Amino acid sequence: MQKILTVRHSLALMLALILGCLLGVSFSSVAHSYTFSGCRYDQGSISPITYRFYSVSSASLLRATKHGVSSWNNTSAPGYFSESTTSLDPEVNVTDDSYPNQNAYAWISATCDADGTYSGNEVNFVWNSSLIHTRTGPQKDRISTHELGHAYGLGHVTYGCRIMRVDIGYLTVCSMTTPQPNDINGVIARY
């Protein structure tokens, strides 16, 4: 009789263990409906995140960049972006140049230090003028918001109507040009 009870105890414990693991992984997956890129700003340096235009001559790119800025600033994401025209060392250097052999509309580049923060606490936001002219105004807006999401430290997602969709440049099934709840939650979790 005692042996049967022991077997029952063992089975109950194993069942609890398995269910517990499933529950834990499941909660963890829900929490990662956004992804992180390899790096982020130092937590004390996002209020504000200064940005400055270098060599950006296109009015549509200036406007789209500012759209991205205001769309993040209008959310509950921590920190905010603020334009600087005089700062010698802004946290986002915005440029545009022609890279015909780079098959991307825009990108964020940076160096990531060993502690997981940007070296010099800055990133480069590059508009690829070879390709971006093929995009409409709203598409430029969403690409800008997307890149600033990368600056915050978000990575790509592959599904759902989220600004961090990897295919944001041509997406037709979603019309958003601003961060969506999952994007905002990602930034909140990042900082």
Next chain:
Amino acid sequence: MNRKLIGVISVFGLSAVIAGAVSWLGNGDSIESHPIVQVAPVIYSSFEDVQDQHDATLVVTVVSVDAEYVDYGRDGKADHADDPGLLMESLTVKVDDVLKGDKLLVGTELTVVQSQFGTMSEASDEEYLVPGNSYVIVASEYVSNPGTVEGKVWSMPLAGQGVFPIVDGEVHPTRADVFPETFDGGAVALDVLDKS
């Protein structure tokens, strides 16, 4: 009985916390110090689409990595003091076959450029051209930017859409979700892609 119940609940809760923590930590940042690039890549609707919008689909073997350089764009200049440009490398590849495009390219050697980090952050390791290995590449020819590589270079689209490693005679996508109507997440025979 209550003690047993408490025991089971405790194990349940503890294992949930541990599994969640392990899963969460598994998605954490790398501790390496390294350059990163995050892009908004051009995405094509199908393998036919990406081929139609590029100059050629080639079977190549990578001969060598020839140079590493910084691409500052069409003006060839840094835009600001901290501008890192794009860290690129040029490679020589030998064209073994042309699946689509100019057949005269067969047997020639071309200069191909790629980011030093593969096709940027979208890349898996397999997407990065490695000397000695063979690939199907979908690529276009461009005049290279000033201060980089002399003459014309070839480059491939990002996000797993232009580099397909050949292993044991089969062509593999570097991502399971790329062009599913062609690859269905797995390898295909080279003949399947040959539209020449």
